[in-house]
Each structure stands twice: as structure tokens, then as C-alpha cells.
Amino acid sequence: MNYPLKIIIDFDGTLTAEEQQVTELAEMSLAALAQDIIGAPLHQLAADYQATRSRLLQAPHRYCWEVNSLVASYSDEGAFILNTTTLQVMLRESQEYARAVAAAFPRAEYDPVVDCTNHLFHYHTAEISPIFRPAAREVLLALVEDPQRRPVILTNSLDEKVHRHLGALELGELEGLVTVLGDTRQYDMDPEWTHTFPHPERCWERVQVWPVDDLHSIDLRRPVYYRALGKAACDGSGLAVVADTLSLPGALPLLMGIPFFLLRTGYTPQWCADAVRDHPLGYVLDDLAGLPAALDELYQAE
Numbered sequence: 455m456n457y458p459l460k461i462i463i464d465f466d467g468t469l470t471a472e473e474q475q476v477t478e479l480a481e482m483s484l485a486a487l488a489q490d491i492i493g494a495p496l497h498q499l500a501a502d503y504q505a506t507r508s509r510l511l512q513a514p515h516r517y518c519w520e521v522n523s524l525v526a527s528y529s530d531e532g533a534f535i536l537n538t539t540t541l542q543v544m545l546r547e548s549q550e551y552a553r554a555v556a557a558a559f560p561r562a563e564y565d566p567v568v569d570c571t572n573h574l575f576h577y578h579t580a581e582i583s584p585i586f587r588p589a590a591r592e593v594l595l596a597l598v599e600d601p602q603r604r605p606v607i608l609t610n611s612l613d614e615k616v617h618r619h620l621g622a623l624e625l626g627e628l629e630g631l632v633t634v635l636g637d638t639r640q641y642d643m644d645p646e647w648t649h650t651f652p653h654p655e656r657c658w659e660r661v662q663v664w665p666v667d668d669l670h671s672i673d674l675r676r677p678v679y680y681r682a683l684g685k686a687a688c689d690g691s692g693l694a695v696v697a698d699t700l701s702l703p704g705a706l707p708l709l710m711g712i713p714f715f716l717l718r719t720g721y722t723p724q725w726c727a728d729a730v731r732d733h734p735l736g737y738v739l740d741d742l743a744g745l746p747a748a749l750d751e752l753y754q755a756e
Contacts (some may be wrong), residue, residue: 458604460747461597462635462688462707464697465609465616467532468717468742469594470584472547474535478582483541483574491570506544510536514723515669516601517543521568521657524643524673527701530723534575535699541571574613584619589743591623596746598631603749606686607634608695608703610641635686639678640702647675651709654733664705666729672705694752696745700726708733715739715748 466472484503490495510517514530519539529539545551552567559566559573590633597605609616613636620632650660651674664672683706687693696715697703704714708730715737716722716730730736737748 458602458605459692459694459749459753460604461654462606462683462686462693462695463593464695464699464703465607465611465619466534466579467719469586469590469607469700470698471587473533473719473721474585475582477539479534479575479578480537480540482581482583483537486574487551487621488577491558492551494550494554500620502544502548503540506547507536507540510540510543517645519641521564521641521643522645523703524645525671525676526641526673527699528670528723530721531699531701531726532534533721534579535541535657535702536721538575540570541574542567545570558616576615579611580615584622586623587742589741589745591625593742593745594623594625594632595628598628598747604688604691608697609634609636610640612636635682638682640676640706642676642678643673644675644677647677649675649680651679653711661709664709667725670725670729672701674706674709676706679703680710683710683712694749696739698722699720700729704730708735711735713737713752715745 463469472594480503484496484499488494488499508707510529510554514528517529517534517539518525519527519542521540527535529536555570556566559569562569594605597603605615613634616634616636620629625632650662653659653661654664662674664674666672683693692716695703695707696717698717698719702717704716706716713735714730718727718737727738731738739745
């Protein structure tokens with residue numbers, strides 16, 4: 455390999471164990487809905503949340519995180535994603551909740567429910583101290599010490615929040631070599647975007663929606679994320695992306711021709727692992743600690 459490689463690593467769920475934090479996030483979100491946004495009793499919101507979550511998990515392919523009427527992610531792809539989707543479905547299905555949310559977010563960027571759940575996620579994850587995966591520090595140090603590689607932290611949040619959280623890893627003077635690719639809005643779906651991508655199996659066919667299997671199709675109309683990846687590579691660097699979910703951070707890079715490493719967690723659906731493994735540029739990691747060796751194997755084979 456004779457060019458620098460940027461390893462774009464998703465923050466929530468990849469460097470951090472979001473499954474250990476999602477209960478706290480849900481509780482904080484429900485408290486904010488009760489006190490500041492809806493005004494309904496907390497016990498009522500909590501009961502509705504649990505009932506909605508249970509229903510989603512019975513048929514996760516039927517329930518999605520929707521933005522601009524397009525599917526950003528299926529409900530079961532991540533612990534935080536399940537929380538966001540549960541809140542969205544709960545708020546949309548209740549006329550009482552939907553009216554209160556619309557009143558609280560009258561000038562919504564997307565729609566009131568999406569703006570509400572975005573607000574709850576970003577505001578409260580900034581307050582929650584992250585629980586890092588055991589290998590997070592070791593992997594970042596291994597990458598920054600390699601002159602041909604640079605870790606770049608991928609997030610939908612703002613750079614400042616992630617830099618502040620990374621301080622807990624105590625990387626010392628090497629922390630300055632870890633950059634953040636923030637506000638990527640992987641969920642920003644644009645039905646008017648006309649860009650197409652080669653089909654993974656039929657390269658002569660161009661698609662905007664990747665038909666993964668009989669139950670799942672991933673919409674690629676994510677121009678903000680597309681531009682963010684393009685900007686990351688504009689200095690001539692090669693790219694590889696590492697994340698714990700497929701639809702939000704992984705599918706677009708794969709169909710752009712960028713290698714993608716899916717970190718398999720306790721919440722990873724089998725359909726996601728199968729789709730990544732079946733793609734010629736897809737790789738499944740069973741442990742974040744295996745990332746440096748997987749990168750060595752991939753690029754030594756070129």
C-alpha cells in the first residue's frame with residue numbers, strides 16, 4: 455500500500471457499547487417528553503414506549519426510521535436506532551403526542567417528529583458519559599502509530615461532543631492525530647437526489663435502492679453523507695469505513711466502492727451480517743480488536 459488510508463470509524467456503537475447506554479438514553483428522552491414537550495405523565499409515556507418497542511421487535515422489518523418519507527434504517531439495526539424508531543412510531547401514532555410535538559417544533563427542518571427525536575438523541579448523548587468498548591483505546595493507538603493510516607471518527611453529532619468524549623480514552627499527545635468527521639447526517643434522506651450506484655451483483659445496472667433480500671432494501675439517497683465521504687477523500691487518501699450498523703453508515707460506502715467493516719454486536723441482525731459478507735468489499739468483525747489485523751490482511755492482499 456503506497457498511499458495514506460483514512461479509517462473512518464463510527465463513534466456510537468462501534469467505539470462505544472451503546473447497548474449498555476440505551477436504557478439511560480431512553481429514560482432521559484421520556485423524561486424530557488413528559489416535562490418539556492408533551493406534558494403527559496411519565497408513567498404513561500414509559501408504558502407506551504415499552505408497548506411500542508415490543509411491537510417493533512416482533513416484526514422489525516415493518517418499522518423504520520423514516521426521514522422525508524424514505525427509510526433511513528430498519529428498527530433492529532442498532533440499540534440507539536431501536537430507541538429512535540420506537541420514539542418516532544410512538545409519537546406519530548398518537549394524535550395527542552403528535553400535536554404536542556408539532557407545537558414544540560413549529561419550524562421543523564425535516565418534520566416535527568424527526569426533529570424531536572434528533573433533538574432528544576443529540577442533547578442527551580452529549581450528557582451521557584460514553585462506555586467505550588474494551589479495545590477502543592488499543593485500536594485507535596495502533597492506527598495513529600501507523601504512518602500510513604489515520605483514524606477518523608464518524609458521527610452524526612457535532613465534532614465538539616465527540617472530541618470531548620474521546621478525552622476519556624486518555625490518548626495523550628496522540629489524541630491530536632485522531633480527527634472527527636462530524637454532522638454527517640447519514641439519516642438525511644433526499645427523494646429528489648438523482649445520483650445512482652452500480653448494483654452490487656449486476657454492475658451494468660444502476661440503482662438508488664439496494665435490494666438486500668426479500669424483506670430489506672436500503673435506500674442510498676443520502677447526499678449529505680455522500681459529500682462528507684467525498685470530502686474525506688479529496689486529499690487523495692484511500693478510505694475504509696467501520697461501523698456497527700449497515701443502513702446508516704455502511705451501505706453507501708459499499709456501493710461507492712469503499713471497503714466496509716461491520717462490527718458484529720449482540721444486536722446485529724443476521725440479515726445485515728449476511729449482506730456485508732456477501733458483498734466483495736464487505737467484511738464482518740466479531741471484535742473491534744481485530745480491526746488492525748483485518749486491515750493488514752485486506753491491503754496486503756492488493
